[in-house]
Amino acid sequence: MRTAYSVETVRAAERELMARLAEGALMQRAAAGLAAACADLLGRVYGSRVVLLVGSGDNGGDALYAGARLARRGAGVTAVLLAPERTHGAGLAALRGAGGTVAGSGAAEELILRADLVVDGIVGIGGKGGLRPEAVPLAGYAADSRAAVVAVDLPSGIEADTGEVLGTAVRADLTVTFGTHKPGLLIDPGREYAGSVRLVDIGLELPEEAELEALQHADVAVRLPVPGAESDKYRRGVVGIAAGSARYPGAAVLAVSGALRGGAGAVRYVGPAADAVISRFPETLVSDQGPARAGRVQAWVVGPGVGDDASAVAQVLEADVSVLVDADGLRLADRSAVRARTAPTLMTPHAGEAAALLGVSRESVEAARLASARELALRYGATVLLKGSTTLVADPQGGAVRVNPTGTAWLATAGSGDVLSGLAGSLLAAGLSALDAGSVGAYLHGLAGRLAADGAPLGAHDVAAAIPEAWRDIRDALR
Numbered sequence: 001m002r003t004a005y006s007v008e009t010v011r012a013a014e015r016e017l018m019a020r021l022a023e024g025a026l027m028q029r030a031a032a033g034l035a036a037a038c039a040d041l042l043g044r045v046y047g048s049r050v051v052l053l054v055g056s057g058d059n060g061g062d063a064l065y066a067g068a069r070l071a072r073r074g075a076g077v078t079a080v081l082l083a084p085e086r087t088h089g090a091g092l093a094a095l096r097g098a099g100g101t102v103a104g105s106g107a108a109e110e111l112i113l114r115a116d117l118v119v120d121g122i123v124g125i126g127g128k129g130g131l132r133p134e135a136v137p138l139a140g141y142a143a144d145s146r147a148a149v150v151a152v153d154l155p156s157g158i159e160a161d162t163g164e165v166l167g168t169a170v171r172a173d174l175t176v177t178f179g180t181h182k183p184g185l186l187i188d189p190g191r192e193y194a195g196s197v198r199l200v201d202i203g204l205e206l207p208e209e210a211e212l213e214a215l216q217h218a219d220v221a222v223r224l225p226v227p228g229a230e231s232d233k234y235r236r237g238v239v240g241i242a243a244g245s246a247r248y249p250g251a252a253v254l255a256v257s258g259a260l261r262g263g264a265g266a267v268r269y270v271g272p273a274a275d276a277v278i279s280r281f282p283e284t285l286v287s288d289q290g291p292a293r294a295g296r297v298q299a300w301v302v303g304p305g306v307g308d309d310a311s312a313v314a315q316v317l318e319a320d321v322s323v324l325v326d327a328d329g330l331r332l333a334d335r336s337a338v339r340a341r342t343a344p345t346l347m348t349p350h351a352g353e354a355a356a357l358l359g360v361s362r363e364s365v366e367a368a369r370l371a372s373a374r375e376l377a378l379r380y381g382a383t384v385l386l387k388g389s390t391t392l393v394a395d396p397q398g399g400a401v402r403v404n405p406t407g408t409a410w411l412a413t414a415g416s417g418d419v420l421s422g423l424a425g426s427l428l429a430a431g432l433s434a435l436d437a438g439s440v441g442a443y444l445h446g447l448a449g450r451l452a453a454d455g456a457p458l459g460a461h462d463v464a465a466a467i468p469e470a471w472r473d474i475r476d477a478l479r
């Protein structure tokens, strides 16, 4: 499991650790890790041109000490100081002692454009409210330069706790982060600014429960349902799919295609698209009765392509089994009916749907994904899977939010969400909690999307067809 902790938690752990260590020891650990990462990126340190962007805090101190280490190995290191009178004094002395120099801000553009490496130590976890105006041009020069850009702890200008980007931020090729990932490094839009992320262990002791967690192959593998010797189709779980309409039969077919690959023993389809479903997937059990009379299931998926069939949504919400609500279902679901449920509920909006449910703009959901997912979970008393470039899953009772690491932009294709609904609903029917079904479903779906796309456009049905390959790939992590 990859975890991320909030600034407040990191600060507390740092205080505790600093009290036990010699003055400056922690910063030396950070700088050593940073310098090593820079050296790896440069390949040849000797003779390289390195520019340090140095803000007024310890983030700048890290950059200066790392710069001193690179200067000692023969790099030409120049520091651009944003606040010369408030620069980390000992760090600056170390840089000078190692042969590094300081340039005035007038020389910054020229230096950055000619550099091999730019180290962004403008601001770290002490930053708030986006880049200050004097730092904004530096981010621009770094973006225009052919130099590799390494962010210290996090790209300056992104909000560490949320991944929000307020105005301009530094775009890094590599972020070297200390002690733990910060939430903003794993959530868009901040994640896109971070490039690849390298974690340097500085010995922080962090609490059990993280702010954010990202499942990895091994975490998913142990959660995948596996039929036992005693299993039959009913014991493996039956998932009911209430989806599709005369106008949108394809949504039903795609939801079923995901559900068939998600671990349930049988898929029961209810709705007006039964013919389309059967002709594509003859193994589906179909019914033209409403969900309330369709026979026993262990979980329901309701919503993809149902149009205005509010009755199907209401019937499903009354069922005493796990329910996944998606697409049209989100619009039609009565909030008090969702809140009144005692069995688990998983809602799967994309940013636009989440915005409608919260009564805010789509942009504000996209800018603050973590807060939006949490808020929605609280309001509805339901687990919320917020789809997007970084899919998040939040439980209503709090706890670590799951962030999906397998997403790919190729998944932004019509019908892809219907496949995810069926898949995650099938995992619910197989007995996974709403949090696990949502996060394991998103992980499988993302990986299937990557495997199916392999760098080329794909259709949603390709994603569904690639789920078994993704499943095997993950399962093999346990071998």
Ligand SMILES: NC(=O)C1=CN([C@@H]2O[C@H](COP(=O)(O)OP(=O)(O)OC[C@H]3O[C@@H](n4cnc5c(N)ncnc54)[C@H](O)[C@@H]3O)[C@@H](O)[C@H]2O)[C@@H](O)CC1
Pocket: 014, 015, 018, 026, 027, 028, 030, 031, 055, 056, 057, 058, 059, 060, 062, 122, 123, 124, 125, 126, 127, 128, 129, 130, 131, 132, 135, 152, 153, 154, 178, 202
């Ligand atoms: N505290 C520790 O134990 C350690 C801290 N380390 C480093 O220290 C950093 C935190 O240092 P600080 O607490 O000094 O804080 P920062 O260096 O992150 O930033 C604080 C300084 O930046 C200025 N600032 C705030 N917002 C800004 C903005 N939007 N634009 C420009 N300047 C802004 C403030 O005036 C303040 O002087 C970490 O991110 C990490 O890089 C590491 O050395 C590891 C050990």
Ligand SMILES: [K+]
Pocket: 059, 120, 121, 122, 123, 124, 151, 152, 153, 154, 155, 156
């Ligand atoms: K930084």
